[in-house]
Amino acid sequence: MEKTGVRFEEREDGIYLILDPAQDLALPDLLELVKAQGIEDCDEEALRKALDEKKGRPVRVAEKQEPAQVHVRKSEDAMRAEIYLSPPRGKAPWPTEEQIRAALAEEKIVHGIREETLRLLISPGAEEQWLAVAEGQAPVDGEDGSLVFKIESTVARDLDAAKIDLRDMGAIVNITKGTEILEKTPPTEAIDGMDVLGRVVKARRGRDPRIPTGSNTRLSEDGLHLYADADGHLSVKDDKVSVLPLFQVAGDVDFSVGNIDFLGAVEIKGTVREDFVVKSGGDIVIKGVVEGATLESQGDMNIMVGVRGMGKAMLRCKGNLRAGYLDQCNVHCDHDVVIEKGALRHSQIACRGKVLVMNDKKGQIVGGKIQAGTEVRCVSLGSEMGTRTQVSVGFAPELVEERKQQMATLKEITDKLQEIKNNITFLKKLEEKGGLDEARRALLVKLTKARFQIEAQQGIINERLTALEGEIEKCRQEGIVRVRGACYPGVTISIRGIAYVVREEMKFIRFLLDQGEVRALPFN
Numbered sequence: 001m002e003k004t005g006v007r008f009e010e011r012e013d014g015i016y017l018i019l020d021p022a023q024d025l026a027l028p029d030l031l032e033l034v035k036a037q038g039i040e041d042c043d044e045e046a047l048r049k050a051l052d053e054k055k056g057r058p059v060r061v062a063e064k065q066e067p068a069q070v071h072v073r074k075s076e077d078a079m080r081a082e083i084y085l086s087p088p089r090g091k092a093p094w095p096t097e098e099q100i101r102a103a104l105a106e107e108k109i110v111h112g113i114r115e116e117t118l119r120l121l122i123s124p125g126a127e128e129q130w131l132a133v134a135e136g137q138a139p140v141d142g143e144d145g146s147l148v149f150k151i152e153s154t155v156a157r158d159l160d161a162a163k164i165d166l167r168d169m170g171a172i173v174n175i176t177k178g179t180e181i182l183e184k185t186p187p188t189e190a191i192d193g194m195d196v197l198g199r200v201v202k203a204r205r206g207r208d209p210r211i212p213t214g215s216n217t218r219l220s221e222d223g224l225h226l227y228a229d230a231d232g233h234l235s236v237k238d239d240k241v242s243v244l245p246l247f248q249v250a251g252d253v254d255f256s257v258g259n260i261d262f263l264g265a266v267e268i269k270g271t272v273r274e275d276f277v278v279k280s281g282g283d284i285v286i287k288g289v290v291e292g293a294t295l296e297s298q299g300d301m302n303i304m305v306g307v308r309g310m311g312k313a314m315l316r317c318k319g320n321l322r323a324g325y326l327d328q329c330n331v332h333c334d335h336d337v338v339i340e341k342g343a344l345r346h347s348q349i350a351c352r353g354k355v356l357v358m359n360d361k362k363g364q365i366v367g368g369k370i371q372a373g374t375e376v377r378c379v380s381l382g383s384e385m386g387t388r389t390q391v392s393v394g395f396a397p398e399l400v401e402e403r404k405q406q407m408a409t410l411k412e413i414t415d416k417l418q419e420i421k422n423n424i425t426f427l428k429k430l431e432e433k434g435g436l437d438e439a440r441r442a443l444l445v446k447l448t449k450a451r452f453q454i455e456a457q458q459g460i461i462n463e464r465l466t467a468l469e470g471e472i473e474k475c476r477q478e479g480i481v482r483v484r485g486a487c488y489p490g491v492t493i494s495i496r497g498i499a500y501v502v503r504e505e506m507k508f509i510r511f512l513l514d515q516g517e518v519r520a521l522p523f524n
Contacts (some may be wrong), residue, residue, distance in 0.1 A: 005035050016058035017050045027051060068095045070103040078195035079136035080086035081109045083117065085127040091302075097122050109134050110198045121273050137417070140195035142206030150180045151234060173234035174263045175243050179225045181234065182241065184211055203395060214242030231281075232264050233361070245282075252288070265299070274310065277460060291317075301333075306321070306342060318333045321351075325362075337372075339363070344370070344378070352399060352471065363484075365389065373471075374478040382488030382502065394479020394513065410461045417454045481511040485524055493518055 005020030019025070027375030034042045050059040066089030074081040081104070089096060097118055104113065114137070120126040139369070151173060187206025195201055213219060214237075216230040232243040247262045252270035260266060265282035272278055272291040282349045283299040290303055290312040298321035307313050307430060315321065325342030326349075333351035344357045346367035354375040357363045363379030369390040370376055382389045427444045430436050468473045479495045483506070491502040493511045500511060500518035508523040 006030070008497075014060045016060050017047065018051050025051065053086070056247070064110055065230070067093070068127075070095060070100055072107045073111065073130075074107065074109065074196060076132075077136075079138065079193075079201075080132060081107070081134035081196045082130045083121065084130050087124065087127045092168050094123065104133065108198075109196050111194050112136050112195075116158040117410065130137065134196040136195040136201070137193045139201045140191035141204040141205035142190035143188040145187040145209050147209050147211065148183045148184050148185065149182045151182075167449065172247060172260060172262050174232075174261070175228045175234050176231050177228055177243070179228045181243075182211070184209065184224045186224065203447055211469050212236075212240045216242035216245070217241060233262055247280075247394050253293070305407070309347065320353075344368075358484075363412040367392070374401050375480050377482040380485040380487070381483045384488060384492040386488065386490035389491045390494070391481055391491065392494040393481055397447040399468055399472050403465060403472070406461055406465050406468065410465070413454050413457055413461075417451065417458070420451050420454070423447055424451065479513060482523060483507075483509050 004091060007018040008035045009016045009018065011150050012026055017030075030043070030051065046059050053163055054191050058304045065144045068088040070088070072081060073084075081220070083100070083104070085095070085100075093439060097196075100118055100121055104217040106201060114135065117126075117131050117133045117176045117228060119363035120131070125464045172228065187208050189377065190203035190205045192199035194211040205496055211219060211223070211226050214235070216228065216232060217246065218227050218229045220227065221223070226241065228243045229246055232245040234246050235242045235244050245264045247260065247261070247264060247266045249257055249266075249268045249270065251257075253268055253272045253276050259277040259279075261277070261279045262283035266278060267285045268286075269287045270279070271288035272293040272295070277294045278284060278286075278295075279296040281298045284295060284297040284301045286295075286303045287305070288309040289305045290309075290313060292308075292312040294314045295303075296316045297302060298395070301315065301317040301323075304319075305322040306323050306325035306327070307315065307329045308327050311328045313329035314331060315333070316332045317331070317335075318482070319333075320335045321331065321333045322338045324340055325344070326337075326339060326347050327343075327392040328347060328460070331337060331350065333349075333353070335351065336353040337351045337355045338348060339357040339359070339477050341359055343359075343360045343364040343366065344355070345364070348369050350371045354363075354377065355370055355372045356375075357365050357378040360379065365376070365378045365381050365385075365390055366383045367387050371392045374393065376393055378392050424447050427436065427440055427447070430440065431444070481493050481495070485507060487506045487509050489503055489505065493500040493502065495511065495513040495518050498513060498516070498518050500520070506520060510521050511518055511522050512521065513519075
């Protein structure tokens with residue numbers, strides 16, 4: 001900037017005046033030149049100094065004038081923006097809020113602006129540092145839904161190996177109709193976010209799992225609960241949860257399977273190994289051999305090959321028992337025992353119905369003790385060696401034992417009922433005299449309720465006793481032993497408590513009670 005020997009220079013630290021030494025100027029003239037150059041807040045003392053010296057040397061006459069600088073930057077994901085303010089130089093004004101907003105708008109920062117930061121920047125004190133001026137709203141991902149089993153499907157085991165029963169593998173999870181199997185927790189809602197540029201940031205939606213419904217299961221109306229629709233065992237296969245009324249074992253019952261305790265029917269295609277236990281709330285079908293194992297069935301029992309009991313096999317059956325053969329085992333059966341292919345050897349049999357061993361070639365009963373409610377029938381009874389064999393019919397020991405227990409229970413509750421009646425009579429007399437306080441009145445109500453309950457229990461027991469007497473009487477009337485082949489010495493026949501000892505071989509014979517003694521008559 002130079003005019004009539006006057007030159008102005010703008011440097012980093014201010015504005016300098018350089019006068020031509022030959023130039024003759026007065027202060028007012030110089031002020032006019034300064035004003036013409038748009039220089040504000042000029043230092044008049046510095047101007048006088050320049051005029052006085054007139055040496056052509058630069059004289060600083062004013063501060064450098066520079067407006068404030070507003071810098072804006074944002075993160076790579078545009079979720080945060082920062083601002084940096086370089087303060088004005090000289091007498092330049094401080095930026096206004098509108099100017100700062102304009103700088104943000106130029107960078108397209110429109111969302112999440114922090115008003116408190118803007119208020120800080122419109123006055124000195126927060127300059128020359130990067131400050132967060134805008135924050136985006138982060139998305140909230142939805143959480144995945146989940147399926148939670150409501151049934152414990154494994155058996156807790158003691159970590160001490162010495163205490164673990166390896167036969168109890170917990171292979172079966174029994175389930176009854178109406179039991180809740182699993183519950184679904186739905187996914188949580190996903191909330192989209194927004195960056196500082198005003199763009200939507202999508203949140204991840206939570207996975208909504210499908211409930212794996214299988215056979216004999218049902219979903220609740222809200223689709224969040226799965227229930228058993230039948231009695232059975234829990235099966236998880238091919239991504240489906242099912243309740244199966246039949247439990248099947250493809251091979252043997254051994255350490256790979258463990259003991260079985262199932263509320264429904266059980267089918268085993270292999271062998272039941274020694275010392276293992278199979279319990280069923282329905283029928284049991286075993287296509288292989290039963291070794292020295294324990295079987296318990298609430299229905300029928302069908303052992304297609306047979307039982308090699310080794311003296312410790314125990315079979316308990318509420319229905320009919322069928323087996324290829326029975327050897328050295330203990331049997332309790334509520335109905336008939338039928339041996340279809342081989343012999344009944346050295347076993348303890350107690351059944352309420354019939355014992356039938358009728359295979360043409362091997363239908364033999366030898367050794368042990370056979371107790372049947374109505375009939376024992378076989379091809380041969382005993383052996384040529386005189387093996388001791390006991391057969392008892394017309395008497396059901398289990399029925400007699402149950403009758404004994406029922407009568408004992410009946411006596412016990414009858415005595416208790418009489419005591420309750422005596423107390424009720426006493427309290428009612430007090431009530432008539434007006435001497436019944438609240439505690440005794442409550443006792444009277446309690447005793448009256450107990451009386452009704454015991455009387456109902458008496459009725460149930462009396463009905464059962466009547467039924468038992470009928471079954472016992474039926475056994476007494478139908479007791480008979482039939483031997484289609486040979487009956488050997490060493491056999492003892494007992495009918496309704498009256499014994500008959502076979503002392504010589506007999507064939508095609510039947511034993512029955514006639515006029516108070518056991519008689520041996522022709523088979524038919």
